[in-house]
Amino acid sequence: MSKTLLIKNARVLVTMDAQRREIEDGAVFIRDNVIVSVGTTDALPQDADEVIDAAGHVVIPGLVNTHHHMYQSLTRVIPAAQDGELFNWLTNLYPVWANLTGEMVHVSTLTAMAELILSGCTTSSDHLYIYPNDCRLDDSIEAAHTIGMRFHAARGAMSVGRSKGGLPPDSVVEDEAAILKDTQRLIETYHDASRHAMQRIVVAPCSPFSVSRDLMKEAARLARSHGVSLHTHLAENVNDIAYSREKFAMTPAEYAEDCGWVGHDVWHAHCVQLDDAGIGLFARTGTGVAHCPCSNMRLASGIAPVRKMVDAGVPVGLGVDGSASNDGAHMLGEVRQAMLLQRVGFGPDAMTARQALELATLGGAKVLNRDDIGSIAPGMSADVVMFKLDGVGFAGALHDPVAALVFCTPANVNHSVINGKVVVKDGVLRTVDLPVVLERHNRLAEELALA
Numbered sequence: 001m002s003k004t005l006l007i008k009n010a011r012v013l014v015t016m017d018a019q020r021r022e023i024e025d026g027a028v029f030i031r032d033n034v035i036v037s038v039g040t041t042d043a044l045p046q047d048a049d050e051v052i053d054a055a056g057h058v059v060i061p062g063l064v065n066t067h068h069h070m071y072q073s074l075t076r077v078i079p080a081a082q083d084g085e086l087f088n089w090l091t092n093l094y095p096v097w098a099n100l101t102g103e104m105v106h107v108s109t110l111t112a113m114a115e116l117i118l119s120g121c122t123t124s125s126d127h128l129y130i131y132p133n134d135c136r137l138d139d140s141i142e143a144a145h146t147i148g149m150r151f152h153a154a155r156g157a158m159s160v161g162r163s164k165g166g167l168p169p170d171s172v173v174e175d176e177a178a179i180l181k182d183t184q185r186l187i188e189t190y191h192d193a194s195r196h197a198m199q200r201i202v203v204a205p206c207s208p209f210s211v212s213r214d215l216m217k218e219a220a221r222l223a224r225s226h227g228v229s230l231h232t233h234l235a236e237n238v239n240d241i242a243y244s245r246e247k248f249a250m251t252p253a254e255y256a257e258d259c260g261w262v263g264h265d266v267w268h269a270h271c272v273q274l275d276d277a278g279i280g281l282f283a284r285t286g287t288g289v290a291h292c293p294c295s296n297m298r299l300a301s302g303i304a305p306v307r308k309m310v311d312a313g314v315p316v317g318l319g320v321d322g323s324a325s326n327d328g329a330h331m332l333g334e335v336r337q338a339m340l341l342q343r344v345g346f347g348p349d350a351m352t353a354r355q356a357l358e359l360a361t362l363g364g365a366k367v368l369n370r371d372d373i374g375s376i377a378p379g380m381s382a383d384v385v386m387f388k389l390d391g392v393g394f395a396g397a398l399h400d401p402v403a404a405l406v407f408c409t410p411a412n413v414n415h416s417v418i419n420g421k422v423v424v425k426d427g428v429l430r431t432v433d434l435p436v437v438l439e440r441h442n443r444l445a446e447e448l449a450l451a
């Protein structure tokens with residue numbers, strides 16, 4: 001039996017369709033997990049099994065988060081890591097993360113996803129690259145299933161410890177054969193290549209400074225033999241560039257190309273220091289970038305040349321990055337920071353509110369190599385979020401509610417539909433008991449900080 005859902009009376013519906021239509025008094029008709037029709041309220045069916053009255057709401061496609069480390073929600077604002085740049089920050093956190101457990105991965109993933117969903121996100125990737133004790137990616141995947149979020153689970157890895165010239169301590173790195181074997185197991189167990197898939201696996205060695213060239217190449221081979229995407233960190237700051245030049249005698253972009261890490265099935269986080277040749281390479285090959293403005297500011301990594309990337313044709317999505325370097329993973333807030341940071345770097349016309357919103361929807365979908373999310377149009381996955389505009393934060397801005405969503409104080413969603421299911425109603429997450437999850441999360445975070 002199919003189930004229908006009607007969202008009607010939207011103040012404005014932002015479709016992100018081919019014409020970028022914004023429909024006043026908009027409506028969306030959904031059957032099961034797929035959008036059937038989009039238009040004005042009077043032009044659509046008047047009834048459905050479930051009806052959401054979106055009067056006074058801006059309705060947009062669910063936001064797509066392309067970079068995160070959800071376990072880091074347990075290690076926000078650790079004093080020793082509050083004020084360092086990337087390498088210093090990592091060096092202070094690796095020993096804390098060495099005590100991570102499977103239970104911690106599960107609970108922190110629920111927490112991070114709750115925060116994302118409430119901030120307008122419906123699809124997220126997560127890059128879990130540290131597997132001490134009994135940690136497994138399965139713990140994250142189970143959490144995504146419970147909370148009802150569309151999930152690209154990236155099997156990260158570190159294999160080059162300090163004794164071999166890498167950055168992480170030897171105690172947190174894994175054997176390369178074991179990494180590849182576990183990654184293959186995860187693909188075979190969980191990867192769903194079908195349209196509207198809720199669950200995909202990504203092959204994701206952590207970064208050039210924590211894995212070998214061999215693992216980068218083998219990872220690419222494994223991913224391509226199964227048709228799954230590749231993800232890593234690249235060209236994040238000047239020390240990252242220096243490491244690449246010293247160890248590989250190449251720029252990060254040259255190294256990525258040498259390892260087979262370019263193509264529409266690859267996306268790299270940050271790329272703050274990607275040079276012009278790298279931008280050209282990414283544009284030619286369709287290689288994606290996850291832009292994480294808050295994290296880049298937090299770690300003083302610099303301003304990624306996003307305007308230049310987009311103009312060149314590089315697919316760019318947004319990411320909140322891990323909560324140890326943000327430390328507020330608000331997806332709509334990230335859209336706002338993306339717009340503001342481009343202006344700091346490149347002038348007031350470097351990015352508009354609507355362009356920033358496009359990065360977080362269509363851009364993110366492209367980066368994750370999907371054509372079934374990121375817009376509200378017939379045949380697309382039913383991922384739709386609704387923001388209410390009656391709060392003090394929007395007062396005086398209602399003449400342009402779409403721009404207000406990005407310019408004004410970032411709001412939480414009032415309703416969220418993910419894969420046709422109402423996951424947030426009237427501001428309340430329906431799939432998990434959030435206060436219970438948070439209490440558990442905070443207890444585990446304290447254990448980790450004191451260990």
Ligand SMILES: [Zn+2]
Nearest residue numbers: 233269321322
């Ligand atoms: Zn990251």
